[in-house]
Amino acid sequence: MEKLYTAGELARRAGVSARTIRFYEEKGLLRPRERSTGGYRLYDDSAIVRLQEILMMKYVGLPLEEISQALEQGEDLPVAGLLARQRELVLEERRRLDRILEIIDQAGRHCLQGQLPITRFVEIMQLLTKNQQANFRYGLYERYGTSGQRWHEWMFEQLSLEPGTRVLDVGCGHGNVWHGSWEKIPGDCRITLLDKETGGLQFLHGIYLERRRELSGGTELFFLCEDAEKWKCPSEAYDLILAGHLWSYIRDREGLLKKLRRGLTEGGRLVSTFTSRVSAGDVNRLLEPVLRKKVLESYEERGHAFAAEMEDLFAGEFSGFSRKVFHNGLRIDQPEELLRYLCNLDGELEMRIRAREQEVRKYLQELARQGQTPEISTEGTCYCCRK
Numbered sequence: 001m002e003k004l005y006t007a008g009e010l011a012r013r014a015g016v017s018a019r020t021i022r023f024y025e026e027k028g029l030l031r032p033r034e035r036s037t038g039g040y041r042l043y044d045d046s047a048i049v050r051l052q053e054i055l056m057m058k059y060v061g062l063p064l065e066e067i068s069q070a071l072e073q074g075e076d077l078p079v080a081g082l083l084a085r086q087r088e089l090v091l092e093e094r095r096r097l098d099r100i101l102e103i104i105d106q107a108g109r110h111c112l113q114g115q116l117p118i119t120r121f122v123e124i125m126q127l128l129t130k131n132q133q134a135n136f137r138y139g140l141y142e143r144y145g146t147s148g149q150r151w152h153e154w155m156f157e158q159l160s161l162e163p164g165t166r167v168l169d170v171g172c173g174h175g176n177v178w179h180g181s182w183e184k185i186p187g188d189c190r191i192t193l194l195d196k197e198t199g200g201l202q203f204l205h206g207i208y209l210e211r212r213r214e215l216s217g218g219t220e221l222f223f224l225c226e227d228a229e230k231w232k233c234p235s236e237a238y239d240l241i242l243a244g245h246l247w248s249y250i251r252d253r254e255g256l257l258k259k260l261r262r263g264l265t266e267g268g269r270l271v272s273t274f275t276s277r278v279s280a281g282d283v284n285r286l287l288e289p290v291l292r293k294k295v296l297e298s299y300e301e302r303g304h305a306f307a308a309e310m311e312d313l314f315a316g317e318f319s320g321f322s323r324k325v326f327h328n329g330l331r332i333d334q335p336e337e338l339l340r341y342l343c344n345l346d347g348e349l350e351m352r353i354r355a356r357e358q359e360v361r362k363y364l365q366e367l368a369r370q371g372q373t374p375e376i377s378t379e380g381t382c383y384c385c386r387k
Helices: 007-014 018-026 045-059 064-076 079-111 118-144 151-159 198-214 253-262 280-291 297-317 335-345 347-355 357-369
Strands: 041-043 166-170 190-195 220-225 238-244 264-273 320-330 376-386
Touching: 007 018, 007 041, 007 045, 018 045, 045 064, 064 357, 118 320, 118 335, 151 238, 151 264, 151 320, 151 376, 190 198, 198 220, 253 264, 253 297, 280 297, 280 335, 280 347, 280 357, 280 376, 297 320, 297 347, 297 376, 335 347, 335 357, 347 357
Parallel strands: 166 190, 166 238, 190 220, 238 264
Antiparallel strands: 264 376, 320 376
């Protein structure tokens, strides 16, 4: 006679709680074989196998809806594909944790030996998180950008460097505009790279030591670890100041702009860029079928307001400025990277996506499976201001 188990006995055999058994039964994933004369639910050996299947799929991260669909497919279950997809999810989570560990380690280095006030700690964490997001976006443009030219190559052209130019790069980061066009830097230039974070400066200094002989004759690079807002910029020391993607990190934008203007020689130039703006229309067309509403309205409004504020500041400090736009786009054919990119665009958008994350994920996965990955257009803005 086949042995039957109560819910409690089945739970003990599987190493779960009786409440878990009831939950899976309520969801239709697990069914009793019969009921006893006393009304107790009884399960057979097939229920043990079914419960093991549920727990395995739950362990690798499948949501209950997909577990139900997979169990219905039985022998046709595409196990290899499910595991490959879940493996990528786990790898992405590991990468996310690695990024968090890196941020924590960097914040720890800021602490040095003393205690760090909570306000300063929050400020540092926000800064480091912004840097991580910027690096993530840069990596996406390197892999999925649709323009025939890279941003840093285009930006180097906007600098219009001549031999002997004295340059200050404020908030240089990893200096892509420089090491990406190393052989094009003219001779006798003096380029000062300034940033409050040591990581990018150390990276650039390493490149400089390895490749300085490849630079045109007389060109030198100098490295300053300083907070741009606290640094006393020398007067009339630079022919060109580059402030790339800097302004969203600055509290007193007008004060820093005045300081940088004083640091320019008469007739010198400030070349400034903002973080690329994403086409709200493209994002709407992508997400409306699944979110069933337009998105990024506030994102677009903030972008216009920020640009208007900076243009007013430029007009108040400089005799004139010109504006150029770099047109690019992203066609991200990896659903998880596309999902993360969309969440990083805007806090309100992320909340909407997270509220229906599994539905959005399945939708993006289906688009990728059908080869219908859309292009999201972007615009990078460069301002050239003349003293």
